[in-house]
Amino acid sequence: MSDEVMEDKDVMVVQETLFEIVELVEQPKGKKHAIIALPDAGLVGTIAGMHLVQALNMELVGYIDAAIMPPVAVIHNRKARPPIQLYANDDFLLIVSEIPLPAEAMRPVSTAFLQYLHEVEPKSITALGGTPLPPALRSQIEVPEVYAVATTESVYDRIMDKKIKFLDEGIVAGAYAIILLEAQRQRIPIAYIMAQAFLNFPDPGAAAETVKALSTLTEIPISTKALVEGAEEVRVRVRDLMNQTATTMQTSSKEQEFQIPAFYS
Amino acid sequence: MPEAKQPKKRKNELERIDESVKALQSRFDELFGSPVGSKSRIRTLWDGDSCCLEALGDVRETETEYIVTLDLPMVNKKDIELTTSDEHISVKAKMREEVHYERWGTVQREIRFRSLSKKVSLPRDADSEHIKAEFNEGLLEIHVPKKNRQRQVLID
Numbered sequence: 055m056s057d058e059v060m061e062d063k064d065v066m067v068v069q070e071t072l073f074e075i076v077e078l079v080e081q082p083k084g085k086k087h088a089i090i091a092l093p094d095a096g097l098v099g100t101i102a103g104m105h106l107v108q109a110l111n112m113e114l115v116g117y118i119d120a121a122i123m124p125p126v127a128v129i130h131n132r133k134a135r136p137p138i139q140l141y142a143n144d145d146f147l148l149i150v151s152e153i154p155l156p157a158e159a160m161r162p163v164s165t166a167f168l169q170y171l172h173e174v175e176p177k178s179i180t181a182l183g184g185t186p187l188p189p190a191l192r193s194q195i196e197v198p199e200v201y202a203v204a205t206t207e208s209v210y211d212r213i214m215d216k217k218i219k220f221l222d223e224g225i226v227a228g229a230y231a232i233i234l235l236e237a238q239r240q241r242i243p244i245a246y247i248m249a250q251a252f253l254n255f256p257d258p259g260a261a262a263e264t265v266k267a268l269s270t271l272t273e274i275p276i277s278t279k280a281l282v283e284g285a286e287e288v289r290v291r292v293r294d295l296m297n298q299t300a301t302t303m304q305t306s307s308k309e310q311e312f313q314i315p316a317f318y319s
Numbered sequence: 320m321p322e323a324k325q326p327k328k329r330k331n332e333l334e335r336i337d338e339s340v341k342a343l344q345s346r347f348d349e350l351f352g353s354p355v356g357s358k359s360r361i362r363t364l365w366d367g368d369s370c371c372l373e374a375l376g377d378v379r380e381t382e383t384e385y386i387v388t389l390d391l392p393m394v395n396k397k398d399i400e401l402t403t404s405d406e407h408i409s410v411k412a413k414m415r416e417e418v419h420y421e422r423w424g425t426v427q428r429e430i431r432f433r434s435l436s437k438k439v440s441l442p443r444d445a446d447s448e449h450i451k452a453e454f455n456e457g458l459l460e461i462h463v464p465k466k467n468r469q470r471q472v473l474i475d
Contacts, residue, residue: 189377189388193458254377255390255458286457289392290418290432293375294364 073120073166086147088176093154093299096257098184103150105281116140122159154302164232179244182264184251198250205237205244228306254300258285374437387461
């Protein structure tokens, strides 16, 4: 056996222990719409995820523990859990992270998400995020626009059918970029829904628009009333996570989303 | 020779792992502060003694001015106090309602926050005499002109 082969085997062993997916409540296959909600521009995904848990009475059903994530446990109801958690109700399965993903963790953790979702065989997968605007521009927009990116033809058709705008040209940076590319490579159907948002300020208004788009795509009514009415308090309560996420976004080049793409077609 | 190459390969691998660990530690320190014993960078965005939260801020620069934007949710315009000096802009704002945490942490139990504040250092070329500000939808936008603004010169 050559050194090269031995090294490959070693790497594979490490790969197997990179993450652990634990279901506290077993999730039925093919029954639910999956949602990925990660801290990103304006904390759009996180705020949308927090709202969905409350508005849809979702319960904690599991977690994803990844070795490459910072050594952090979140304590809820006196129990320690990894910061990436799974919530579910009869219709939805939500993957949400309570801390920003470090740039080094984005690829392995995104791979873990896709592997898990492949096993669960959800009816659909929607990722929720924000596409940043400079504060002066975002503050002039009352209702942020929502744009979509599809990873397969079937998702493309569904988005077209629901009359959601596509991001025709641009750049997506961070964990969602990895999820999109990897899902496209593996032919996993994902709709990435992003709303115009502040980059470094929590943006519940943008989060509400992504929830509306999720409702449109899944044809399941989801109220955004509580999110809109409680928006100012949400902005106060998630400041610390926004501050941490802003630091992380600098290393994952999130500001590239402002840039004019060189290869514009 | 393979025997000679293997230790080097292993060393490279160890160096790579070491670099990854250092990079992760650095990220963790950035997010949560450095460990006890090293120069502490732990900085909270709240002060329980004064019941005050630090406002999130964003600073952008144009050719003629600096634009400081502060996120001040749950605040009315009349409750914002904006003061300036040659070195700083200070903002204090009373919130309409207090934000209350009952079960968070140890010393923070039963903590209540009633205001937001922010102190922003001004660069040397900031003209603190002519600062203007506007408040809309919980965002305070402060325009700080530059002292030595460039002027276009006509070429004969």
